[in-house]
Amino acid sequence: MHRNRLFGGLILILLGTLFLLQTLGVLAWSVWTYFWPLVLILLGAWILLRPRLAGKQSLEVExxxxxxxxxxxxxxxxxxxxxxxxxxxxxxxxxxxxxxxxxxxxxxxxxxxxxxxxxxxxxxxxxxxxxxxxxxxxxxxxxxxxxxxxxxxxxxxxxxxxxxxxxxxxxxxxxxxxxxxxxxxxxxxxxxxxxxxxxxxxxxxxxxxxxxxxxxxxxxxxxxxxxxxxxxxxxxxxxxxxxxxxxxxxxxxxxxxxxxxxxxxxxx
Structure with a gap:
């Protein structure tokens, strides 16, 4: 379950960073215009790269x-x-x-x-x-x-x-x-x-x-x-x-x- 928390944490960091840059005037465009496309890109990258980063994983057996x-x-x-x-x-x-x-x-x-x-x-x-x-x-x-x-x-x-x-x-x-x-x-x-x-x-x-x-x-x-x-x-x-x-x-x-x-x- 820690891998899901990591992914959720990355989403929150991305959202917070975009809002901060918009508040400081660094970004002139609306955060929401690009936020969900960026989330989808990040999700796809996570699915593709996770097995390589974590090695071969298996679920626990009960x-x-x-x-x-x-x-x-x-x-x-x-x-x-x-x-x-x-x-x-x-x-x-x-x-x-x-x-x-x-x-x-x-x-x-x-x-x-x-x-x-x-x-x-x-x-x-x-x-x-x-x-x-x-x-x-x-x-x-x-x-x-x-x-x-x-x-x-x-x-x-x-x-x-x-x-x-x-x-x-x-x-x-x-x-x-x-x-x-x-x-x-x-x-x-x-x-x-x-x-x-x-x-x-x-x-x-x-x-x-x-x-x-x-x-x-x-x-x-x-x-x-x-x-x-x-x-x-x-x-x-x-x-x-x-x-x-x-x-x-x-x-x-x-x-x-x-x-x-x-x-x-x-x-x-």
């Missing part, structure tokens, strides 16, 4: 583990920024979640009876200037979730890459709200019923439905290119739906609300 304790189910919310988000079902026995967080993480846990509500958030004071411009990935979260309890998962993500594998988990609901990103989600293979909601901007989203899981898909999209397996999910005039959906032992119900980009729903 490790986090949250035990199951008395939780019989859990609702987990991910608030992730620019970078890469990896999620799988490989948490150790007795752990609700564990993972490594490049760039750090803020977390909260609230217990409501047997329900554990967990929120994971990127540092709100982390700005694009904190993300290394020397070849590093930026924010990278690698999170492992428990297979021992049913889960309700919400993902809020920005620009970046999301790889979410829920195949071996018991998941009741998945919500993905994402902007300009690339997301791949493998849905649960053993859950009796899972509801999936995707709200996407200019994004590429791939949903993989495991074999043996019936699907019902509702699309509300704008300028989106969609690719849905017509053999497995034939269109019935209203939805894309696996034949015999209502009688299937394992089902997913998918609703997609998208603006731009592409949506693919396939076997996986």
């Amino acid at each position: 490790n986090l583990a949250i035990p199951l304790q008395t939780a019989g189910e859990s609702s987990i919310e991910f608030n992730h920024g620019a970078g890469r988000l990896l999620v799988s079902g490989d948490a150790a026995p007795g752990q609700l979640l564990e993972g490594s967080f490049v760039g750090g993480v803020r977390h909260s846990v609230q217990q409501e009876g047997t329900l554990a509500r967990v929120t994971l958030s990127a540092d709100p004071v982390l700005t694009p200037l904190d993300i290394p411009w020397s070849g590093e990935e930026g924010l990278r979260w690698d999170v492992k979730l428990s297979r021992e309890v049913p889960l309700d998962l919400t993902f809020h993500t920005g620009a970046g890459e999301n790889r979410i594998n829920l195949r071996d988990l018991s998941v009741k609901r998945v919500v993905l709200e994402t902007g300009a990103s690339s997301s791949e989600i493998t849905l649960p293979a053993q859950s009796p019923f899972c509801r999936v909601v995707v709200r996407a901007g200019a994004a590429s989203v791939v949903l993989r439905v495991p074999d043996g899981v019936a699907g019902r898909i509702e699309m509300e999209s704008g300028l989106v290119g969609s690719k849905i397996d017509p053999q497995r999910f034939p269109f019935n005039g209203t939805t894309y739906e696996t034949p015999g959906y209502d009688l299937a032992e394992r089902r997913v119900e998918i609703k997609v609300e998208a603006g731009l980009g592409s949506i693919e729903i396939t076997s996986g």
Whole structure:
């Protein structure tokens, strides 16, 4: 964070110097006429020169583990920024979640009876200037979730890459709200019923439905290119739906609300 303070200090020095010169009559023109162009030039120079001045930088890594304790189910919310988000079902026995967080993480846990509500958030004071411009990935979260309890998962993500594998988990609901990103989600293979909601901007989203899981898909999209397996999910005039959906032992119900980009729903 000290590099951001340095940049902010340079801006204040520049502004103060220009006002002083104008007050002394050295400058005949208005400070504001040239101030913002100079700020943009300084910002560009800072971005280009910082890696060379500071050497190759990397964000700090924070490790986090949250035990199951008395939780019989859990609702987990991910608030992730620019970078890469990896999620799988490989948490150790007795752990609700564990993972490594490049760039750090803020977390909260609230217990409501047997329900554990967990929120994971990127540092709100982390700005694009904190993300290394020397070849590093930026924010990278690698999170492992428990297979021992049913889960309700919400993902809020920005620009970046999301790889979410829920195949071996018991998941009741998945919500993905994402902007300009690339997301791949493998849905649960053993859950009796899972509801999936995707709200996407200019994004590429791939949903993989495991074999043996019936699907019902509702699309509300704008300028989106969609690719849905017509053999497995034939269109019935209203939805894309696996034949015999209502009688299937394992089902997913998918609703997609998208603006731009592409949506693919396939076997996986």
